[in-house]
Amino acid sequence: MKAFNIVDLHCDTLMEVYLAHHNLADCPGHINLEKLQKGGSLVQCFAVFVPTHDCAERNGVTESAYSYFTNCADAFYQQMALYPDVIRPVRCVADIEKNVAEGKLSAMLTIEDGAPVDGKIERLQEFYDKGVRMIALTWNYENSIGYPNSRDPKEHLRPLKPFGLEVIAKMDELGMIIDTSHLSEGGFWDIVEHGTKPFIASHSCCRALSDHRRNLTDRQLRALGEKGGICGVNFCDEFLELGSTVSSVENIVRHCKHIADVAGVEAVAMGSDFDGIGGELEYKDFAGFPMIVDGLSRVFTPSEVDKICHGNALRLFKDVIG
Numbered sequence: 169m170k171a172f173n174i175v176d177l178h179c180d181t182l183m184e185v186y187l188a189h190h191n192l193a194d195c196p197g198h199i200n201l202e203k204l205q206k207g208g209s210l211v212q213c214f215a216v217f218v219p220t221h222d223c224a225e226r227n228g229v230t231e232s233a234y235s236y237f238t239n240c241a242d243a244f245y246q247q248m249a250l251y252p253d254v255i256r257p258v259r260c261v262a263d264i265e266k267n268v269a270e271g272k273l274s275a276m277l278t279i280e281d282g283a284p285v286d287g288k289i290e291r292l293q294e295f296y297d298k299g300v301r302m303i304a305l306t307w308n309y310e311n312s313i314g315y316p317n318s319r320d321p322k323e324h325l326r327p328l329k330p331f332g333l334e335v336i337a338k339m340d341e342l343g344m345i346i347d348t349s350h351l352s353e354g355g356f357w358d359i360v361e362h363g364t365k366p367f368i369a370s371h372s373c374c375r376a377l378s379d380h381r382r383n384l385t386d387r388q389l390r391a392l393g394e395k396g397g398i399c400g401v402n403f404c405d406e407f408l409e410l411g412s413t414v415s416s417v418e419n420i421v422r423h424c425k426h427i428a429d430v431a432g433v434e435a436v437a438m439g440s441d442f443d444g445i446g447g448e449l450e451y452k453d454f455a456g457f458p459m460i461v462d463g464l465s466r467v468f469t470p471s472e473v474d475k476i477c478h479g480n481a482l483r484l485f486k487d488v489i490g
């Protein structure tokens with residue numbers, strides 16, 4: 169197990185920071201600084217998950233999506249300022265390389281739910297300037313960009329809104345990664361058709377193995393791979409196996425293998441969804457990542473394991489954010 173090995177495309181740990189007022193050193197969930205170090209983190213993507221609708225109510229959030237993003241991003245940078253000897257924010261691959269050379273962890277700021285954009289295209293530049301390098305266009309509700317995935321096939325095929333097409337063109341121009349996790353399948357195909365850069369599903373699994381609406385069909389996985397994109401396998405028990413209450417290493421490896429078989433090993437990545445998932449995790453938390461790497465090593469060659477753990481994600485970062 170190498171020291172710097174894992175690029176994880178999605179976690180919800182900033183909720184622990186912003187809403188529960190924990191510091192990154194002592195977050196009680198799946199991720200904190202010590203767990204990242206023990207598990208071999210290379211880059212952790214930290215999503216500003218923006219609670220809206222009933223999710224905002226459940227979390228006692230009354231501020232607008234835009235204000236929530238701004239304040240949560242500030243909280244992220246306050247945390248970065250607390251631990252510069254351990255972890256540093258990154259805006260490009262050169263920042264990551266510098267951190268590796270200096271023995272620091274890397275943190276990338278992302279957004280889950282384009283709600284803070286709120287129909288104002290100029291906000292993308294503002295978010296880019298704040299260091300955001302990836303946006304999941306929707307969460308589980310409609311916003312100014314498009315519609316979420318749905319069990320209703322008609323809803324699921326709804327395309328991006330006209331403003332959503334403007335958003336993907338602007339994100340491609342700026343060098344921000346388009347994230348299709350949570351998006352409707354119709355929106356996904358719009359990105360395949362109109363996007364000019366590789367894109368991702370940061371935390372989704374395979375429909376063929378678990379028929380969950382958040383998972384991608386083989387056709388989607390193939391199209392993602394053909395565009396040079398990647399799918400970060402989500403560690404959620406139900407995404408891995410409908411009806412299961414345990415997130416097992418074996419199931420994570422099974423989904424990686426399926427993506428590799430359908431879309432090529434170049435399309436496989438890690439998207440844990442740590443601190444956003446519940447249930448029993450066989451490997452407990454980020455510190456247990458070596459168990460997952462061992463599981464991958466039983467099925468994939470060492471160079472393929474490296475691609476899945478970090479190589480594919482770094483290639484995509486280089487292609488899109490530079």
Ligand SMILES: [Zn+2]
Nearest residue numbers: 280350371444
């Ligand atoms: Zn999510």
